Amino acid sequence: MLKQAVQVCSPVWVPNRNxxxxxxxxxRLKSVSNIQKxxxxxxxxxxxxxxxxxxxxxxxxPYGKAAQAFYDAAEVETSDKGxxxxxxxxxxxGLCGAxxxxxxxxxxxxxxxxxxxxxxxxxxxxxxxxxMLHRQHGSKILMTFSDVGKKPPTFNDASEVANQIMNCxxxxxxxxxxxxxxxxxxxxxTTTLPIHSMSAVTKAKNMGMYDSVDDELLRSYSEFQFxxxxxxxxxxxATSEQSSRMTAMDGASKNAGEMIDKLTLTYNRTxxxxxxxxxxxxxxxxxxx
Amino acid sequence: xxxxxxxxxxxxxxxxxxxxxxxxxxxPFWRDVGLNYVQYSQVCARVIRACLKxxxxxxxxxxxxxxxxxxxxxxxKAVKNE
Numbered sequence: 001m002l003k004q005a006v007q008v009c010s011p012v013w014v015p016n017r018n019x020x021x022x023x024x025x026x027x028r029l030k031s032v033s034n035i036q037k038x039x040x041x042x043x044x045x046x047x048x049x050x051x052x053x054x055x056x057x058x059x060x061x062p063y064g065k066a067a068q069a070f071y072d073a074a075e076v077e078t079s080d081k082g083x084x085x086x087x088x089x090x091x092x093x094g095l096c097g098a099x100x101x102x103x104x105x106x107x108x109x110x111x112x113x114x115x116x117x118x119x120x121x122x123x124x125x126x127x128x129x130x131x132m133l134h135r136q137h138g139s140k141i142l143m144t145f146s147d148v149g150k151k152p153p154t155f156n157d158a159s160e161v162a163n164q165i166m167n168c169x170x171x172x173x174x175x176x177x178x179x180x181x182x183x184x185x186x187x188x189x190t191t192t193l194p195i196h197s198m199s200a201v202t203k204a205k206n207m208g209m210y211d212s213v214d215d216e217l218l219r220s221y222s223e224f225q226f227x228x229x230x231x232x233x234x235x236x237x238a239t240s241e242q243s244s245r246m247t248a249m250d251g252a253s254k255n256a257g258e259m260i261d262k263l264t265l266t267y268n269r270t271x272x273x274x275x276x277x278x279x280x281x282x283x284x285x286x287x288x289x
Numbered sequence: 290x291x292x293x294x295x296x297x298x299x300x301x302x303x304x305x306x307x308x309x310x311x312x313x314x315x316x317p318f319w320r321d322v323g324l325n326y327v328q329y330s331q332v333c334a335r336v337i338r339a340c341l342k343x344x345x346x347x348x349x350x351x352x353x354x355x356x357x358x359x360x361x362x363x364x365x366k367a368v369k370n371e
Contacts, residue, residue, distance in 0.1 A: 138362075138365030156355040162327050166327075223325050
């Protein structure tokens with residue numbers, strides 16, 4: 001009644017400050033709890049996806065280990081000069097902590113260290129790496145791959161990447177794959193894997209220890225190992241992404257919970273203040289009469 | 290190029306011819322066709338999947354999926370795929 005009277009009397013409508021804040025707080029409270037619902041369900045989804053990714057990772061690891069062991073035993077030399085091919089393994093999806101940006105940061109550091117004369121080309125798997133690198137290093141991008149991360153990576157996906165890289169015509173002397181190695185649910189590590197060019201493999205010091213290896217066999221095997229390495233890197237990256245998303249969403253839900261607690265407290269306090277004020281107004285009004 | 294999920298007679302022919310000729314001449318003939326080992330083994334895998342018993346084939350063909358797409362870049366811009 002009183003409020004209405006004030007509104008009618010005043011020439012310009014001025015909202016009652018306390019009432020408005022109360023409403024503001026309740027709107028805010030509602031939106032924060034909606035966000036918490038979303039982050040909670042995202043956490044559930046990524047927990048299910050993570051469980052599957054971790055299960056799939058175990059059989060995928062030997063692919064990478066075998067390829068590395070072969071090159072290590074043959075003592076293939078890795079040069080640190082010459083044209084460089086960088087493969088970044090990320091995905092299309094965000095909201096997963098610093099998984100993608102740590103890859104991009106590592107690549108940026110490498111690009112900054114590269115002397116001017118050396119040619120460097122980028123192969124970017126996933127939209128996130130493309131989004132972060134195309135403005136600064138667009139001219140270096142050779143190829144990008146999209147539609148990564150909706151489904152778990154398959155060997156066919158890795159084969160497609162390997163095929164496209166082998167057919168792209170860029171003659172590289174050294175190569176590295178940047179990806180995240182899955183350590184545990186809460187940790188991953190950004191690592192690089194070397195890619196060896198065909199000439200480096202044939203010139204390897206210790207290749208003689210392998211029996212009956214001719215050029216053709218070596219070439220076929222290197223091609224297969226390349227696809228295996230990519231497959232392994234994609235699997236590791238997918239698992240660390242899901243685990244990191246799980247942690248990130250867990251943190252987001254917790255933060256939202258804290259915010260809800262604080263907002264509820266403020267809401268109740270404001271509500272009480274409003275009631276007190278109204279009481280004072282009524283009482284002083286009655287006293288005046 | 291290769292139709293996923295469907296057993297093509299061409300696939301079998303390629304693989305059989307390669308196996309036979311490779312045994313005779315000790316030379317992989319798929320290399321001459323312009324395939325690399327990865328592509329060749331993909332064709333082989335597809336043929337083997339298609340040869341499975343029907344109840345196993347359904348599961349196996351699911352593993353044949355490929356979702357990734359490639360986009361070539363030139364001079365800092367994406368080039369449309371042909």
